[in-house]
Amino acid sequence: MPELPEVETIRRGLEDKLPGLKVEKILVKLPKLLKNVNSEELNESLRGQTFTAVRRLGKILILDIGVYSVLVRLGMTGQLTFRSSLLPDTNEFYVHPVTGLQRAQGQFVPDKHTHVIVDLNEGYSLCYRDIRQFGKWYLYKTEELENSPELKALGPDPFGPNFTEDRLALGLKKTSRAVKTALLDQSIVAGLGNIYADEVLFASRVNPEKPAKELSSAEIRAIFTAIKPILQQSINNRGTTFSDYRDADGNKGSNAEQLKVYGRGGQPCLVCGSELVKKTIGGRSCVCCPSCQVIPE
């Protein structure tokens, strides 16, 4: 599932390729994906416009195109890949003789789960594939972006200037929900999903079930201190691929092998050897160590 590191990896991949290219036509095969615009309006607004930048806030991808910005939420299984129609649909590693564009093994090929194809000039295209169809697209004028409900609802991005220990403490101290649930709340901190929330809580040795408002200053400091390094490590590894996540070139990330708790329920804790426990907190699965993640002094 694409969380901050996965979305950032996709962003970096697209940033290398999209700026300067023009939108020629957008084919939307799953209309419900578009939340505040229809297919016709999307085409009328963006046709002939040029990509200028690719940004990210939390798990939201922002494609700046002319005076417009497209917000993309990848949901659970969304994939956004850049491809060239000049390349054959094979799974072989391939370098195009003219463009030099590399096509890695396993790169995405359009299928029944491909819901949007953005045709660009130069024979390129941007493809959106989403098996579970939880993704959402929005269209705004860039100047109106800051007033969009989707961005206004976001708390600080961990790599942004507003992410401070005090700000995190403020968010956590106001809710009685389990700290695990609070870390998944995008209005408290934007970008954590189930994988990295579990990893952060393990690294900070905090009990995921502890009500957020009862956290000590030391626990909040530990959580704050853990967040950026864990996300940065995953970005360095190009994200975590369990099943569906792919980067902008269609490649998997390699961070799964670095995970300490997520996906390791029933296996031994890498710190103390205790059996890691999988439980449900706030309706979401959670893996933690019953002996490491006690309430520390």
Next chain:
DNA sequence: CCTTATGCCTGAATGC
């Protein structure tokens, strides 16, 4: 205002 539950979705894994 707050928290919890539900529905959206498909495919892999499991059960009989």
Next chain:
DNA sequence: TGCATTCAGGCATAAG
């Protein structure tokens, strides 16, 4: 073998 059930979870929305 095949069919039904369960699970995965980001997030909007309904319900409590």
